[in-house]
Amino acid sequence: MSTSTPNARARRSPFGTATPSGDTTLTGLQRLASHTRYPLTPSRLVTATTPGTQRSASRYTPRARGVGAPATPYGLRARQQRAANTPGRDRRRSGRMQRETTFDILRNLGRALAPVSKPIRSSPQEKPEPIEEPVDEFERLDNEPEIERPRLSLPIQESEEEGEEASPEMRPPRMSLAFAEEDMDITYQSVEYPRDTSIRDRDRLSMMSRATGRISGDFDETRLESDGGDGTGIVGEDDEAEDTMMSGGDFDRGGETEDLGRFHFDLNFPSPAAPPLEDPTGGDMNDMEDFELSTAQLPQAPSDDDDVGGDFGLGLEFPPAASPSESPGIVGGGLRDEAIPAQGKQKKMSRHGIPVPNLPAGVVKKLATRFARSGAGSKAKINKATLAAIEQASSWYFEQASQDLAAYSKHAGRKTIDESDVVTLLKRQRHVNNSTTVFSLAQKHLPKELQQDMRLAMPP
């Protein structure tokens, strides 16, 4: 029956919460307290909003109001004293009990008889609810991306992890070690480091694979190393990651031939070749002759010795089983295999298909001993294996330097590699700087005849 309209109730609700004292001091008179919580008609609400003593006064019913309001300062003081002496609100409440009017009674009755009032109060809330719902939807929409973020981040993390696992390009530990160990000029290394990694990796790939091919040239060593399982050989040094990298690199530059390292890759592809091979050669396989034959012609034969190779072959037996049968002698059956024997021998092929001569070992050894002596003391002996490693390194050096020089000359729009290109390369390597000129370097390292030729070619 409540006299107030639902709207008024809704408006009043904040007021009710604003005076928590009424709630906290509830005693046995809960019902009354619940009533006193909203004792006002909407018209009285205006006065109710005023703070202070008026609020307490506003709780009185219209009749009681005249009585309760202190007319004189004496009355006010008396009230204050009474409030001080007694726990005021209880007192007041008890007083109100007595003062309960018909209005209050009626309201109590209405509360008891019409519990509907609360649903009524909620009904206006329901109407706003549909209005609020879109807001909720918006909030949900806003929340949704937050939910999606982890989804996005998860695959990224996974891919990162996979990348770390899969890509052998990233080798921070080694780099940091190298940097840490070199107490010399770090800038010299670090400046040149951020070159195009792809090119560098590719080159390194070719180097590594070529190295494998190289080592496989002398079969005894590879045999021993593979059997012994020690990582002395370059092949052995390369981790498994490196192997995968090599195979991956092969995908990229399919045009290039050579390098036995590729046979790892070949295993993946024409691996069916392996099983038929095993059958005919299986008995002889352990012999060195067979091994040599295989390395000379077929890249597969070494694979037979490796457990890994055998596994690959078994795995992919079926599909192209016919193709291997056609060529038991030359198994890989591709252009690569033709190039591989050429590389196995002394003559290597550059990426442009031009045979690359080797620098005579005597020159390399002389240089090496010269600098090794200056570094390691009076006597520096360089044995064969070391010399081979140095030769390998110098061949890599020439490959890299030639490509850089070609890039420089191409950038300059020339068809020939000029002296200026080499000077640029020297500058990039920080061999030539403000304090060091090409001529001083030449004077230090080159014989006089060469210096003269160089000076002729390069007007200062």
Add this chain to the structure above:
Amino acid sequence: MAVQKLYPRGTVKRIVKAHSNRSVSKNADILIFLDYILFMQELMREASIRSRKSGEKNISANTVRKVTEVRCLRSI
């Protein structure tokens, strides 16, 4: 520096030619060889440092390979 025999200029030229697929001007190979000398100097220096660190007396093939590998990463 010690008197040094001339290096095989033709060979160096051919190596660079083969790798770069470009012709090399008349005296550029001298500079290239000079660069190679510097490379060898650094290679041997690093190899000797590393071998000394690991306690070897002579430079072994392994140390050279390790140094070389680092160099490869660094792109010479």
